[in-house]
Amino acid sequence: MAEQRVVVIGGGLAGLAATMRLAESGRTVDLLSLGPVKRSHSVCAQGGINAVNAVTRQLGDSEWKHFDDTVYGGDFLQHQPPVKEMCDWGPKIIDLLDRLGVMFNRTPEGHRDYRRFGGTLFPRTAFAGATTGQQLLYALDEQVRWWETENRVYKHEMAEFLGPVIDEQGICRGVVAQDTCTMVIRAFPADAVVLATGGCGLIFGKSTNSMACTGAANARAYRAGVHYANGEFVQVHPTAIPAADKLRLMSESARGEGGRVWVPRDPKDARSAREIPDGERWYFLEERYPQYGNLVPRDIATREIFSVCREGYSVDPHGYAVYLDLTHIPRADLDRKLAGILEIYEKFQGVDPRDEPMKIFPGVHYTMGGLWCGYEVDPHTGGLKIGAPANQMTNIPGLYAIGEADYQYHGANRLGANSLLSCIFAGLIVSPSINAYLGNLSRKTAADSPSSLFEHEVERHQEAEHRLRNATGHENPYTIHRELGETMTRDVTVVRHNKNIAETLSTLDELTDRYRHVRLSDAADWANQHLAFTRALGDMLELAKAIAKGALLRDECRGAHYKPEFEIPGPDATDQDTLRRQARQWCERFRARNEQWLKTTVAEYHPAGPAIRYEEVDTSLIPPRPRTYGLKGAGVIDDVWKVMEAERSTAEQRYMGSAGAPQ
Amino acid sequence: MPRFVTLTIQRQDRPETRRYWQTFCIPYVEQMNVISCLQAIAADPTTADGEATTPVAWDCNCLEEVCGACSMNINGRVRQACTALVDALLEENPNEIRLEPMSKFPIVRDLIVDRSRMFDALKRVRAWIPVDGYYHIGPGPRISPRQQEEAYPLTRCMTCGCCLEACPQINNASDFIGAAAISQVILFNDHPTGKLIAHERLDAIMEPGGITECGNAQNCVKVCPKDIPLTDSIAKAGRQTSIHAITRWLSR
Incomplete structure (x- = not known):
């Protein structure tokens, strides 16, 4: 019998993590990428990677809280077991990256330094200057290069994925790809295929994504029958730098390190930013969200900046922009912690953000939705059963999806510094799942499939x-x-x-x-x-x-x-009784909304247009609750919700207790 | 402010065909860079003489100067096309912007070159941390902020090729490995785990084409878009190889 082979499409963080772990487990991997993997879009991630750490633990943090922040931030749209498992793995993943030589920033004592990011109250984010994604990608790229010298990995770095090869039983048996130089189209037979093909920012024209992020590979899988889930959830990053060729990201770490977002209180104020005294500046995020301040979750920051500009407060006479101000922070601190991203602004705008507030506006940034994939729960932990063949497998047996290409970890909104974690996590866990799948594969290997299967697909393309x-x-x-x-x-x-x-x-x-x-x-x-x-x-x-x-x-x-049109207005009465009554109504409407819409959107391809259906979301670990960051009446809603949940669970217990009891 | 930007571009359809030049004239937009010029040509590939032609092929990805893809010779100097702002280029030469592919690598098409020799060099010098495996066995070594600050600039090398393009020792008569790979030797040799195979990396750069081929022209450090102290790395590598040669000789 020929050797079983695995094809990985995409050499970003997820694809490289999967490749190195598969190689370690003894598999031979063909790694296909549109260009040298070292140039993948993961290099653009700036801010950092989240995990619970020794310091946050002593501040009351735990893996569970990271999990809770992630599902709350994602508005409860994620299946919870995979997210729990990811957060549990966080500290282990950072340790691994540290061992692989990632030059994380250090404390004076020589430990890894952490910063605070959006959507959490704990400093959970490890970082390497302002180029964390680049550093992480390089560490994995180096490991994969090592495996290349051991002949466990074969890179094809000018290969464009054209589609999966699916046999008559509906099982994935490989892929068809084109050499982007010679333009030769050929098949790569494989017993398992991993799509680590990133997001689809280019669908929105200009975005913060790299030029390779067309989403075409994901679309090709979708057109071949893979379900596409939660497609409508696209993250718009609140702070991008508008330009002619693309929108460049200004990392959330600029706010994590104390950056303040503001516009002049007087929309007609024509003075330059530095001439406007503090009292005449409107720090609208800090004013509206006192707890999180400038670090509200991304969707909220984005909408606030968007609407402030629409109300006429834009600081750019030709378009929309607000100030993101770092000028109050000592230069030495900025150079040490943010040099990489400030350099981007300086190089592309010709202005030094240490002296002048930056002008920023939201830009399409991350694809929360993606290729549908499954998982199996470990009943002992509530997390994933590691090594179950179903983890990360799409609805096509043998075809896996990981990284930004999948839909699994971020729900309706991704928290900053969780993407690097989810990419590496999915990459690491897909390997034992593939090995289990390959072990169970009853029929011959892909190489033994009839050659007509592959010839036919090549001809079609x-x-x-x-x-x-x-x-x-x-x-x-x-x-x-x-x-x-x-x-x-x-x-x-x-x-x-x-x-x-x-x-x-x-x-x-x-x-x-x-x-x-x-x-x-x-x-x-x-x-x-x-x-x-x-x-x-x-x-x-x-x-x-x-x-x-x-x-x-x-x-x-x-x-x-x-x-x-479908927003539930927050309670706003001034007297307490009415306020509580309004909050109760709000909670009832919220619950009804969840019953209808707390569902995964699943799109199936049809030439006439997508067919959409809905699947239940696994909320077995943390009951969904209103996401009230900055909502008017947030405090009273949270209170009333707790009371209502308590009433409900008492009712549930009473009912459950009476069921089957003697009359 | 100019209404149009003129670009003269060296083209080549295939590796074996001859080179030729074409001039394009595209509308000026504020804050343009060379990438947005090439995008405009791709959308409407017509020469300045009004002749329809094929779009110019070029390499790029991130457009944030962090992926290393878009290196090319612009007005005779090697740099990244994404950070080459048109306003600044027109100050250098108000008449035109001149684009040529890097000359030290095989041409694929137009401005695209094949830089695989640089990735091969990273294999030769074993530019990785030789870990035991990927199971969880605790954190990495403790590292002082000073060590981190010294290493960090070296970690930012994006294998863009500018340092090789500018180096007089990279030519048909020499097989010099180039500054980028030597700098990676220092990055990994100075890492607490990486140094465990420092001798293997030093052996690699003491072979033909290694560090002794460096002619000390110091062009590499001038063109590095990430300001990596490449000549410091080369000097350190020189010292490390000297010591390594002596110990190797003594232990014979």
Whole structure:
């Protein structure tokens, strides 16, 4: 029998973590990537990686609290067992990265230093300067390079994934990929395939994502039958630097280190930022959210900045922007902790943020939704059963999804510095799951599958490419992409209205029609980037439909998905009795909303448009509760909710106690 | 403020075909960089003479100068295209912006080159921490803030290739490994766990093409987009190899 092989698509943090762990377990891995893995988008993560640590523990922190912050921040839309397991692994993962040589910042005594990030009250975030993602990616890249020299890993770093190969039993038997230089399309037979293919920011035109983040690979899996879950949940980062080619991220760590967001109290104030005295500045986040201040969760910060600008307070005469101010922090501290990100601002804007407040505005940043994948619970811990074949496996047997490409860990909103953790965690745990799956695989290996299976798929992709290459239309793919980005950013990001989303869906259909008449300006059969981009555009359009349709159907506000029409107004009465009555009504409406909408959106691909259905969310560990950061009447809602939950559990106990009892 | 930006670009369709030059004229936008110019050409590949052509091929990914992909020669100097701001380039030369691929690597197409020799070099010098495995066995070594501050700049090397492009010792007559890999030797040799195989890395850079090929031109440190103290690393590597050579000789 031939050796069983594993193909990993994508060499970011998740893909590299999976590759090195698979190699360690004795597997041979083919690692496919669009470019050298060292250039993957993970390098852009700036702030850090979360885990409970010795200091936070003594402040009252625990893995459970990290878990609670994560599901509360995600508005309870995540299945809880995988999230619990991830938070339990946090400290172990940081130890591993530390051993792999990541140059985390240090305390004077030589321990790892931690900072505070959004959505928590504990300093849980380990960091390496302001380039944590780069440092983490390099550490894993180095390990994988070592495995290459041991002939356990074979890298194919100019390979574009075109689709999975699925046999007549519905089992994944490999992939088809194209060499981006020679343009040769070939099959890679494999007994298990891991998609670690990141997010889809480019669907929104300009975003904080890298140019490779088209989401095309995920769309290709979706079009081949993998379910796409919670697509409508897209994180818009509150602080990006607007520019012509992309939106550059200004890390949350700028606020974590004391950065303050403000606009002049007088919207007509024409003075430069430094001339405006403190009393005439409106620190709107600090004023509205006294507990979290500038470190409110991302979706809230984003909406606040967005609406302050819409109300006319923008500090940029040509567009929307607010100030993010670090100038009150000593230069030496800024240089030590934030040099990397401040350098970005300086290099791209030509202004030193140590002297002048930065101008920032929200930008599309992270894809919480993604390829559907499963898990198995360990009944003893409530977390995951590590090594269960189902963990991270999509609905196609043998096809796994990890990292930003999956939908598992962040629910309706991701907390800062949790993405690096989720990527590495999923990468590490997918290896024992794959090994268990391969051990159970009853039939022969993929290499023994009939060669016609692979030949047929290769031909199908060759024909599709041939059609695209010889298309004789008149539409420019870049124009279609620009329009796609505009409609998605305008109507399917920060504030969503059903009327507008419905219009976007018909725009997407129009764009799809126009896409059929696209014309290529390059017919070369060598390093043809134009062809690759145009092909990806077709896939982006399909994924955009799943995102927009999910957003249209979900009539509620949850995390990053905000529909003002369905907002439950907070209690605002001045007398206590009315206030409590209003809070009770609020809680009842909230509970009814949860009964209807605390569900995973699952999109299945159909050529005519996505079919959406809903699945129950596993909230077995922490009962959902109102997410009231900064909500008007938050205190009274929290109180009333506790009372109502207590009443309910008494009622439940009474009912359960009477069930089956003698009459 | 100019209304148009003129770019003259060296092109080559395939590795075996001849080079040629094309000029493009694109509308000026505020805060443009070389990437946004190339994006504009991709969207409308027409030369300044109005002739339809193919889009210019180039490498890029993050556009935040942290992935290392978009190195090229811009107005004769090697740098990252994403941080090459048009306003600043027009101050250097108000007439045009000149783009050429890096010359020290095999050309793939237009501005894309093949930098695999740099990744191979990282294998040669064993640029990794030789850990026992990935099971949980506690934290890594304790590291002082000073050590961290010394190592951190070296960890930011993105294998972009600027230092090799600028180095006179990288040429057809030499197989010099280049500053980037030597600097990684120092990064890992100075790490408490990494130093356990320091001798293997030093052996590697004492082979032909190793540190003795460095001609001390110091161009590398001038062009490094991340200001990595490459010449300090080379000097340290020189000292470490000297000591290593003596101990190796004494223990024979």
